Amino acid sequence: MTGLTKTYSRGVVPVHALRGVDVVFPRGGFTAIMGPSGSGKSTLLHCAAGLERPDAGAVLVEGRDITGLSEKDLTRLRARAFGFVFQSFNLLPVLDAEENITLGQRLAGLPPDKARLAGLVDSLGLEGRLRHRPAELSGGQQQRVAVARALLHRPSVLFADEPTGNLDSRSGGQVLEALRRAVTEHGQTVVMVTHDPVAAARADRVLFLRDGGIEDELSDPAPDTVLERIRRLESV
C-alpha cells in the first residue's frame, strides 16, 4: 500500500485516520498491527481488505490496484482471495458449525470440498462439534469455526481484527496457532490487528501505528519487547 490516506469528517472536525501510510505485507508473512486506540489500525486493515476505500493512495493486490475497482469486482476479489476473522465471531446462530463453515461455498454454488473441510476440522480441533450451533459452543470453539470458515476457500490473505479479543488465553492460543499454521504450512498471508503483546509475538513482524502513521516496526517479536515498544509509544 502506498500513500494511503483516509480522513473522516466527524461534524466539522476532520479525523485523519491514515496520513500517507506506505506498507508491504509480504506474501506468506504474518504481520501484526498494534497501536493505541484510535491510531488507525482497523482503518488500515479495512483499506487493505477492500472493505473501505482510501481517499488517496494505492492498494496493490497481486499487482493490481484495487482502489479503483467497482463494488462488484471488489466483492468478487474479497470472496476469492481474502478471508476474514473478527473479534465477535459473526456466526449465524441458526446454522450449525459445519453449515457456518461451508455457507460461503454453498452460496457461491461450489461443490463441497469434503477433504479440505475434514483437514480444517482436524487441525482446528473441531471434531465432534460440527452439529452444534454457535450458542452450544464455547467462545474459543466459535472463533475456531470462524477461522475454518475464513480458510475453507484457501484465501491468499487472511485479515483478522482482534481475533483473540474475546477469548481466554488458552482459546486465544489455539486460534493463534491456526493462524500461524496458515502461514507456515500453507504459505498464506496473515494480517492481524491486536492489542495483545502475546498475540502479536506470534507474528513475524509487528507494525506500530500512532496518529494514522507507522511509528515503529519490530521483526521476530517477543512479548516483552512488544510490550516495551507499545508502552513507549503510548507514553509519547
Ligand SMILES: Nc1ncnc2c1ncn2[C@@H]1O[C@H](COP(=O)(O)OP(=O)(O)OP(=O)(O)O)[C@@H](O)[C@H]1O
Ligand atoms: N466511520 C467513521 N466515521 C468517523 N470517524 C471514524 C470512523 N471510523 C473510524 N473513525 C475514526 O478514525 C480514527 C481511527 O479509527 P480506527 O478504528 O482505525 O482506530 P483503531 O486504532 O482501530 O482503534 P481501536 O483500537 O480503538 O479499535 C479514530 O479517531 C476513529 O474515531
